[in-house]
Amino acid sequence: MIRVLFFAQLREVLHCHELSLAGPFNDVAALRNELMSRGEPWQEFLQPGKALVAVNQTLEEDSRELKSGDEVAFFPPVTGG
Amino acid sequence: MIRVLFFAQLREVLHCHELSLAGPFNDVAALRNELMSRGEPWQEFLQPGKALVAVNQTLEEDSRELKSGDEVAFFPPVTGG
């Protein structure tokens, strides 16, 4: 199982904060493709340029491998400070 | 008349805070040469690399022209802050 979280604008447009997917997914790219295949608004807002990704609370690239139990978060570019 | 001031280490080694010179001096270099010609410790401590100069409270180069009434200050490189 992979726990998937969405934050900020992404949480709002997807109407989803959290979901669980059985997988398996080789890497972040595979998980992102699966989510984007759900059609709009997923297709648009999960594009790699628009949604950053963190695995187990650390920013990662799409090539990051995934294993069961990972927590994957998608979110827009950050705007704190 | 030129009013000449010395500060910090320069004031201490020259045993002089202030003096007045009749002049005239064309520029700071001429005044500096006159003072350095007094022998030690003037010769050593008024060397251009060791003593900065301000004319009328503004840092200047030795080429700065002088006129009667100017206030000329010599001092070591500054160490505030």
Place this chain on the structure above:
Amino acid sequence: MAGRQDYISVQELDFDQQAEYQALIRDNPGDGAVVTFTGLVRNQNQGKRILSLTLEHYPAMTKKSLEQIVQQARSRWPLGRVRLIHRIGRLELGQQIVFVGVSSTHRQAAFEACEYIMDYLKTRAPFWKKEQTEEGDHWVEARDSDHHQAGRW
């Protein structure tokens, strides 16, 4: 290494500039330089008049990412104490959002580390601002200049 000289907090409560400054200098006779940055809610952003902000974050990740940023700063500069506070929740016009305070023996390390921490916080720490304006609410867009600034280091 980040260590016991660091204080990092993510909180709804306001912070006190004087208390933070005192915590940086108290019983710290070796450090001659203290640099602080404070970010506040200002009245306009990207051409719009701001009434208030709401700050969302990713709780499990926020503190960890701030600790990493401070650790990276410590690996680059000889630092004394570091204090980093980021507020969350609703913040009104003029209120304090973020504080970074750094002490060091000399000023250059303190200046650079403080600016580095802010640059990386702006591009890597999971906070998002939603602005309340007279025309409604909207999420703040990330600024290209922030990525440019973080890319300098």
Place this chain on the structure above:
Amino acid sequence: MAGRQDYISVQELDFDQQAEYQALIRDNPGDGAVVTFTGLVRNQNQGKRILSLTLEHYPAMTKKSLEQIVQQARSRWPLGRVRLIHRIGRLELGQQIVFVGVSSTHRQAAFEACEYIMDYLKTRAPFWKKEQTEEGDHWVEARDSDHHQAGRW
């Protein structure tokens, strides 16, 4: 241009960090960034243990030179408020020597202007430190790195 938004003081009295910070942010809703630098008497310098400092200055020139430095900073960055305080006379270990506080709309201008003011103060403002150590008193030597830092701008 230096203007009514500037406060510049050369004084024997100590200053209060909180009062200076409040003076930078009070009724100032347009500025989202405040950077402060505070310099303190630290316990060692250039390998010697320091007991206290005495700061001499050139009274007729000091304030004028600080005003010029602040004016130069304003000509380079869009700044809100600037506060600059330099103490003179005898200062004990741990005491505050100098304060620079700058507000601006964005943080980069505030950081750079604050550091610029300190770099130029260190090389152009007529202050001299005499250190009291266990081995006697001596005048502090100017540091090459200060001239290098001022030369960056």
